[in-house]
């Protein structure tokens with residue numbers, strides 16, 4: 135059961151299964167062919183389950199293909215006075231049409247050009263006279279292939295996002311933080327710029343868990359994260375460092391700037407109570423913050439982290455609900 139859950143959480147499975155199982159295709163197709171009778175027959179056959187547009191002029195076909203969003207294009211290799219392979223090649227290379235499958239419409243004697251088309255990355259071909267059932271089946275395959283590739287791309291993207299996101303707070307997770315801090319630190323050193331790190335730890339969080347339950351503790355953590363996110367900028371990295379500790383990296387900030395950010399967050403946590411139990415209860419929450427800024431002697435980001443941790447410890451020792459740099 136856990137394994138099934140995990141794979142769903144990673145975004146695999148569901149969207150892909152949906153894409154694969156899709157039956158009512160209703161795709162949007164472009165037929166570029168100046169043999170009107172043949173184009174008309176294809177449009178009639180495909181029109182039963184798809185939305186079809188026919189264009190006789192190859193230049194207009196390219197225009198339409200780049201403007202619209204077709205699932206598949208069927209392209210004749212032989213326009214009157216125009217080499218259809220050129221159109222295929224353009225469709226394969228333009229950003230707007232690169233992911234759209236192209237199916238060549240070729241004559242039986244056109245083996246060499248079919249091979250060249252396939253070399254260009256054209257997905258499939260049909261040989262005239264075109265068999266209606268084969269046409270319908272091959273286009274269906276291309277539509278499915280395209281939709282599956284699209285779903286796969288989206289689900290890979292989603293799982294990559296999940297791999298660097300903390301499930302409870304929606305903040306970046308420790309893995310993301312670790313890999314990005316190193317880069318930001320290196321950049322600060324190279325450019326001779328300051329960089330600051332804030333370590334924020336909720337005060338007496340155990341009493342919240344003990345007094346109101348673990349779920350209430352989770353809720354407080356979520357709101358804690360929301361408030362920090364609201365009072366930092368897009369370029370700052372905000373990540374869940376562990377338990378009820380959140381780390382904020384502030385690029386380009388010196389001691390004054392970093393202390394200001396820390397103090398602003400501390401105030402915003404203290405200013406209004408947190409709500410738990412579906413809004414029926416409120417609790418006062420405070421946070422202690424350790425601040426560290428890059429020092430020329432620092433060998434790496436670990437030194438920065440270490441100093442922020444020491445500062446945080448001191449903030450706790452001195453009575454909590456305060457910023458120590």
Ligand code: GH3
Nearest residue numbers: 335336337338339340341343348351352377378450
């Ligand atoms: P201090 O002021 O010294 O920080 O006191 P504290 O009680 O906050 O002490 P500490 O930081 O050591 O305790 C953190 C607690 O946070 C312990 C742990 O059970 C709890 N905790 C860690 N992660 C989670 C979580 O995801 N959800 C909840 N509800 N509690 C968590």
Ligand code: MG
Nearest residue numbers: 335336338450
């Ligand atoms: Mg502690």
Ligand code: MG
Nearest residue numbers: 335336337339
């Ligand atoms: Mg704590």
Ligand code: MG
Nearest residue numbers: 335377378379
């Ligand atoms: Mg802690």
